[in-house]
Amino acid sequence: MAGRARVSRRRLFGLTAAAATAGAAGVGGLAACSDDDGSGGSGRGDGAGPADQIVAFHGDHQAGIATPAQDRLHFAAFDIVTDTRADLVALLREWTAAAAAMTSGLAVGAGVAGRQQAPPDDTGEAEGLAAGRLTLTFAVGPSLFTTADGVDRFGLAGRRPRALVDLPPFPGEALEPARCGGDLAVQACSDDPQVAVHAIRNLARIGRGTVAVRWSQLGFxxxxxxxxxxxxxxxxxxxxxxxxxxxxxxxARLDEHVWVAAADDGPAASWMVGGSYLVARRIRMLTEQWDRTPLAEQEATFGRTKVSGAPLGRTGEFEPVDLARRDADGEPVIPANAHIRLAAPETNGGQALLRRGYSFTDGSDGLGHLDAGLFFLAYQRDPRTQFIPIQRRLAGADALNEYIRHTGSAIFAVPPGVTTSAGDHWARLLFA
Structure with a gap:
């Protein structure tokens, strides 16, 4: 499409070859080759940058899920503003090419060079910066398949996975509609905040006219x-x-709890095999109230000691949580309403989530209270048997509820990874 930023053919071919080499070392691993000369210079331009700064983009699963968590986050949910399926698919192709470039430390298209009379292909704020272990993880929301009033805009209603359910209301929520939902989403994680912001900014710019940012969240x-x-x-x-x-x-645990298997959701959702489901929740922490709470009550709320992180009744952080242990008075050492008890796999039929959330601080509210907390991100194989029942248990009894409020919420299907085959792109199998 005219006017959109594009990755040059020379760079994309070189990138695909490098990714194939990296993929042999394992999904989500660090790239095994680099154009870096060891000087530690910029990762932008023609070179891919230091190898230990690059996470392989291509693979069976998308990077940014089972990848060692980076330090910074820029998450964005998008509304689709076109009703033309061809335009949407064209955008996903362009997004995929741009993502492959940026995660390899390359600029989008010709970078900041180009004709003086036209905007540059890349916004430029990452010039001179290495890739920073950038990962870009793409997802689709329930509203992509049918709108709230039941319209099937893109002929995808029959391909919605059964596991991609609308999240039910939970007790104690204070959800703000402007922080909820989304047709599409992209999670950018990096060790450099400017690299993460640059990635989302460029994708939003490329998508102008086809998508618009619905809401976004920075995390550290x-x-x-x-x-x-x-x-x-x-x-x-x-x-x-x-x-x-x-x-x-x-x-083995990732296969059990995170990755979608072939038998999970039937032929209509075969495009999700190797993917996962993401629940995103913006959880505000009432820090002023918490800071006035005695230490003993804080530890009873979590079920862990504050300094060491050990479960109550233990001395080491990684010692097993003993939910059956009682004190001299016959009371549970870990209280019945402690967060650790209610969230434990033993309390939830063995179910577990892959969490990779981030802290956030968004200034102060009108009352001078800190607007800060946890941007919760949890990947799982099936939200119906994992997040939803766990959150119902937590919402009903967790002592931590006195100090937190859920203000944003969304659920997404995360397709499998992109291969190095020509023409592959994010969610290609969904539109095939």
């Missing part, structure tokens, strides 16, 4: 470890978060 300080090589981070309430999260080094 990952709130979960997705690799055993990472230390457990702390959330804005000061507690270690995600101690028992799923890890990239656990392929």
């Amino acid at each position: 300080g990952r709130t979960a470890s997705t690799s055993s090589t990472q230390i457990t981070p702390r959330n804005l309430l000061g507690f270690k978060d995600g101690t028992n999260n799923l890890h990239v080094e656990q392929p």
